[in-house]
Amino acid sequence: MNKHTFFEVVQLNKSFGGLKAVNQLHFDVKEKEIFSIIGPNGAGKSTVFNCINGLYQPEEGQIKFKGEELIGKRPDQIAQAGIARTFQNLELFAHMTTLDNILLGRHKSMKASILATVGLSFKRSKAAKEELEHRRKVEEIIDFLELEAARDQFVSNLPYGKQKLVELGRALALEPDLLLLDEPAAGLTQEEREDMIFWIKDIRDLLGITVILIEHNMQMVQNISDRILAINFGTQITIGTPEEVLNHPEVIKAYLGEDLPSTL
Amino acid sequence: MLGQLIVSSLVVGSIYALMALAMSITYKASEVPNFSQGEMAMMSTYVTFVLLSSFGLSFYPAMLLTVGFAFLLGLILEFFFLRRAKNPTPLNLIVITIGFQLMLYGLAGWKWGSEQRQINLPFSESKVIVQNDVFALTELNLATLVIAFIVLLVIYLLIQKTKLGLAMKACQQNVNASKMNGISAYRIMAISFGISSIVGAIAGVLVAPLLTLDPSMMWDPLLKGFAAAVLGGMKSLHGVVIGGLLLGLIENLFGFYISIEFKSVVAFAIIVLVLYFKPSGLFDKHYVRKV
Amino acid sequence: MRNLKTTYFEDLQLFKDGVHLFWSAVLILALFTLPFFVKTYYLTILNLMAVNVIVALGLNLLVGNTGQISLGHAGFVAIGAYTTVLLLKLGVPFIFAFVAAGVVSALFGILLGIPSLKLEGPYLAIATLAFGLAVTTLIGRMDFLGGRMGMNVPKLQIKWMGLKYDHALYYIILSITIIAVIAMRNILRSRIGRAFQAIRDSDIAAAAIGIHLTRYKLYSFGLSALFAGAAGSLWALYLGFINPTLFSFILSINFLVIIVLGGLGSITGSILGAVVLTYLNLQLENVVDIPLLGAALYKFSEVFMTTTGIANVSWVLTGFILILVVLYEPLGLYGLWLRTKIFWKRWPF
Ligand SMILES: Nc1ncnc2c1ncn2[C@@H]1O[C@H](COP(=O)(O)OP(=O)(O)OP(=O)(O)O)[C@@H](O)[C@H]1O
Numbered sequence A: 001m002n003k004h005t006f007f008e009v010v011q012l013n014k015s016f017g018g019l020k021a022v023n024q025l026h027f028d029v030k031e032k033e034i035f036s037i038i039g040p041n042g043a044g045k046s047t048v049f050n051c052i053n054g055l056y057q058p059e060e061g062q063i064k065f066k067g068e069e070l071i072g073k074r075p076d077q078i079a080q081a082g083i084a085r086t087f088q089n090l091e092l093f094a095h096m097t098t099l100d101n102i103l104l105g106r107h108k109s110m111k112a113s114i115l116a117t118v119g120l121s122f123k124r125s126k127a128a129k130e131e132l133e134h135r136r137k138v139e140e141i142i143d144f145l146e147l148e149a150a151r152d153q154f155v156s157n158l159p160y161g162k163q164k165l166v167e168l169g170r171a172l173a174l175e176p177d178l179l180l181l182d183e184p185a186a187g188l189t190q191e192e193r194e195d196m197i198f199w200i201k202d203i204r205d206l207l208g209i210t211v212i213l214i215e216h217n218m219q220m221v222q223n224i225s226d227r228i229l230a231i232n233f234g235t236q237i238t239i240g241t242p243e244e245v246l247n248h249p250e251v252i253k254a255y256l257g258e259d260l261p262s263t264l
Numbered sequence B: 001m002l003g004q005l006i007v008s009s010l011v012v013g014s015i016y017a018l019m020a021l022a023m024s025i026t027y028k029a030s031e032v033p034n035f036s037q038g039e040m041a042m043m044s045t046y047v048t049f050v051l052l053s054s055f056g057l058s059f060y061p062a063m064l065l066t067v068g069f070a071f072l073l074g075l076i077l078e079f080f081f082l083r084r085a086k087n088p089t090p091l092n093l094i095v096i097t098i099g100f101q102l103m104l105y106g107l108a109g110w111k112w113g114s115e116q117r118q119i120n121l122p123f124s125e126s127k128v129i130v131q132n133d134v135f136a137l138t139e140l141n142l143a144t145l146v147i148a149f150i151v152l153l154v155i156y157l158l159i160q161k162t163k164l165g166l167a168m169k170a171c172q173q174n175v176n177a178s179k180m181n182g183i184s185a186y187r188i189m190a191i192s193f194g195i196s197s198i199v200g201a202i203a204g205v206l207v208a209p210l211l212t213l214d215p216s217m218m219w220d221p222l223l224k225g226f227a228a229a230v231l232g233g234m235k236s237l238h239g240v241v242i243g244g245l246l247l248g249l250i251e252n253l254f255g256f257y258i259s260i261e262f263k264s265v266v267a268f269a270i271i272v273l274v275l276y277f278k279p280s281g282l283f284d285k286h287y288v289r290k291v
Numbered sequence C: 001m002r003n004l005k006t007t008y009f010e011d012l013q014l015f016k017d018g019v020h021l022f023w024s025a026v027l028i029l030a031l032f033t034l035p036f037f038v039k040t041y042y043l044t045i046l047n048l049m050a051v052n053v054i055v056a057l058g059l060n061l062l063v064g065n066t067g068q069i070s071l072g073h074a075g076f077v078a079i080g081a082y083t084t085v086l087l088l089k090l091g092v093p094f095i096f097a098f099v100a101a102g103v104v105s106a107l108f109g110i111l112l113g114i115p116s117l118k119l120e121g122p123y124l125a126i127a128t129l130a131f132g133l134a135v136t137t138l139i140g141r142m143d144f145l146g147g148r149m150g151m152n153v154p155k156l157q158i159k160w161m162g163l164k165y166d167h168a169l170y171y172i173i174l175s176i177t178i179i180a181v182i183a184m185r186n187i188l189r190s191r192i193g194r195a196f197q198a199i200r201d202s203d204i205a206a207a208a209i210g211i212h213l214t215r216y217k218l219y220s221f222g223l224s225a226l227f228a229g230a231a232g233s234l235w236a237l238y239l240g241f242i243n244p245t246l247f248s249f250i251l252s253i254n255f256l257v258i259i260v261l262g263g264l265g266s267i268t269g270s271i272l273g274a275v276v277l278t279y280l281n282l283q284l285e286n287v288v289d290i291p292l293l294g295a296a297l298y299k300f301s302e303v304f305m306t307t308t309g310i311a312n313v314s315w316v317l318t319g320f321i322l323i324l325v326v327l328y329e330p331l332g333l334y335g336l337w338l339r340t341k342i343f344w345k346r347w348p349f
């Protein structure tokens, strides 16, 4: 682990038709860091996540996680490698309960084959034992995120703030080493946002998970990040500590171009 | 021989192209593959038949009334059934069209199914009117080609050049946005179903002389039309027409040179193969959801 | 209020409480003693219902739980039926022929799944439809499968405690159906079943949490075909004769109607749908014999339609019911069942 950086993006390029969504992007993230990516709408932030998690195939560049190249791998292989994510516009399993959604986060850690699962209703079966063991882990996550009341409800019936938490819970259930959060506080109330900040800090401090965060709320970014990368039109504006980045004239200019993000 | 085969393929293919076009018009508007398309065409064909034989109308007035009936049938499907579904999934809507299909099939069988009937068009299916070294065409063949071409042209002009076509496109791109623009998305949707039903009805009348009039007469043309639409790419109007002609060609060439019995199976196999490489058909872009 | 669960296992066990266990036992006991009380004709109906239940379980797994569509399931039923008959003719014992039917059908399911992986909606519909069509056309051409004429199904040599053949058949079909229901229920509650539903709700998120989409879609196609093949095997047995036209496109549509009517994604739905639609189809075949309604329909037919075509009423009704279900009770009979349960729990308040 000492020879290579924990996570590294090298000269990444991704375009859609003529549009360069990500252009020569280059950054690295250290273990147990909270690293934020900011930029105006359409800057290419989500596209970076989609490249990391294997949804998009970049044209050029490298993405290295613990020394291992991720480009060319499928999303499920990248999840296996230890990277979990949430989505900007929620990608929950809407017709399932909170419990099942988070249990699905345990999917890759469970091993029961189809044949084995046929015996699930028998207490001594391997499938049942495994299921119960993972159920316990999921209940811990439900406790951690205070989702008890939502446990047996269909997620589509939950308020938006709770849905965001379920998605976070599902990502945590993967027990990842690196967690990608795409605008976790967007659409939340002031109170919910403060809770979210608190949880993200706990995730790093208590669970030791490295976090890459995309966020528009500058107060939150400033409060929570160790380092920040600012991008516009897919290219880096600057990278550094919150003070350096948020006071950078280019960053201020990029944001002045559109509706001002809250409390810059 | 090859010349004749190609021309015959074009004739069959133009029927497939009409059915495919009918499927495509509604699919573009609503994202529903309309499984009742064939039965709607069958019903309209029976209406032509009744007008011709029982009411003694001549062909053109009968066709005019049939077109009106077909349009109405399309409106009924959209207004009374599809529109009533609350937050439907694509599967829900497909099932509604299957339900409508079964109803029409049953109604036709109930009313007319017990006897075999033959429709008489003013175009003879045996009289050859074009004959040269390469191919021969019957009256009906020629009429099929000409009418299909006119219908394709009219639909093309309708969608590309008229306000209605513009509204249909807007409606397809974003139902909510077009509501805001003052276009009633629902009305446009209903009209799309009406127009598509007319196109299907014309295909029905044109194939009817080759088959006996029967409630299940449109199954094969529908399946082929649907398959042709898929081959071309459901949402691409020129794609589905090319798909129809291509399917006619594949079928006929295979049927002649290799085996007539497997021609349908092979046609479908080729389509599945095409879809393996181009999952949204030959002429449609494969859509990937953004997250 | 939710009861406090003493152990999480309570969520996995088959019967959630004593009452549930009791009524399930009563039902199963009733089904097993039935042959002593009713005519063979009714057993035949139950056989047909049971076979449809098995196909519906499989189809619902693919359509209701995984979110794919199939218009070619009759093809898998055909493969199961023909595999069984072929092996029985070769002298293979039924139990092996039955297992082989499921396995061969599952392999074909995977084979169909491969080109269908990237397909959605109408594209998938056409691919599956093509499959169903290909199966019956090809069978019709193969002489060793009886071609278009079909073939007789050898009778099983059953000598169990002097049981009548029809009764023995009924017991075989009933037992396999019960096993199928339990197996499906357990699969759906497990990590495998959850993965299927995850793909249905969001394939992108499913992949992002580590579900291998290709593999699981193929599992779903395979399992679904396995159930259809097993059902086909039993169907051949009790029909005694099979030919390709039995397995037409209409049969595939019929299966789809069953699961939509019963309730997509629900095992109870598969059972209710199969039982109710099978019964309805049989009743409507002789619609004129239905008291009152039959006479009225006859009169109506005389005046407005034709009396010879009156059997077509069943199509009209099936179609209409299908539409009503989608419009007013998207969870189908299962949804109705849930509401009734809630109603009785609250009654009389
Ligand atoms: N699948 C795609 N196909 C075509 N264009 C895309 C696709 N995904 C993203 N883009 C385009 O790439 C650009 C960057 O998009 P991206 O979603 O990464 O922005 P973002 O920084 O996350 O913005 P926001 O703050 O609004 O979420 C946009 O112009 C977008 O339209």
Ligand SMILES: [Mg+2]
Residues within 6 Å of the ligand: A045, A046, A047, A088
């Ligand atoms: Mg974004």
